[in-house]
Amino acid sequence: MNPEPKPHRAGFVSIIGKPNVGKSTLMNALVGERLSIVTSKAQTTRHRILGILNGDDFQLVYSDTPGIIQPKYELHNAMMAFVYSSLEDADVILFVTDIYEKHDEEPVVERLRKTEDTPIYILVNKIDQADQAEVEAKLAYWKEQLPNATDVLPISALNAFGTEKVLQLALDSLPIHPPYYPKDELTDKPERFFAAEMV
Secondary structure, eight states, rough: OOOOOOEEEEEEEEEEETTTHHHHHHHHHHHOOSSSSSOOOOOOOOOOOOOOOOOEEEEEEEEOOOOOEEEEEESHHHHHHHHHHHHHHHHHHEEEEETTTOOOOOOHHHHHHHHHHOEEEEEEOGGSSSSSHHHHHHHHHHHHHHOOSSSEEOBBBBTSHHHHHHHHHHHHHHHHHOOOOOOOOOBSSHHHHHHHHHO
């Protein structure tokens, strides 16, 4: 007798955080293609680039948002609107911070505190650059800051440490749903868009 087929899961995973904490590096590690832009210059990801990860019984659609900043001019206001709309649209939220983070992203943290029905995973990145005590202190800090978070996890996106666990948790948190995009798509952005975004 054949085993019952697994139900198909699909949903939107928003990756949010301040500039340069490793959001694009994380998405690239999770999707396996260089879809987003990895650079040391802050604020290069201006659009909600969607990376799509497909499997036989799942489809994960990643939204790679601009870094969280206090808006100083119109472009930044538009970028922040993307961040907030991605929070509302998400089935799963990956909030990326890092071991050096200065904690001044208060408006977004406040909004995350009020998020009730969406799983939130806090990912403390760049742990390869810190000792065990620093990592444990940072994990404890975020558990206190966001008690409604589903979990707080240490990762190193650059070295792909902890990223498989993040992927599995995101998959397990997705709703049962048919795929949103054809299964052979990696992103919903045209190639020409990537050329323009790299400039």
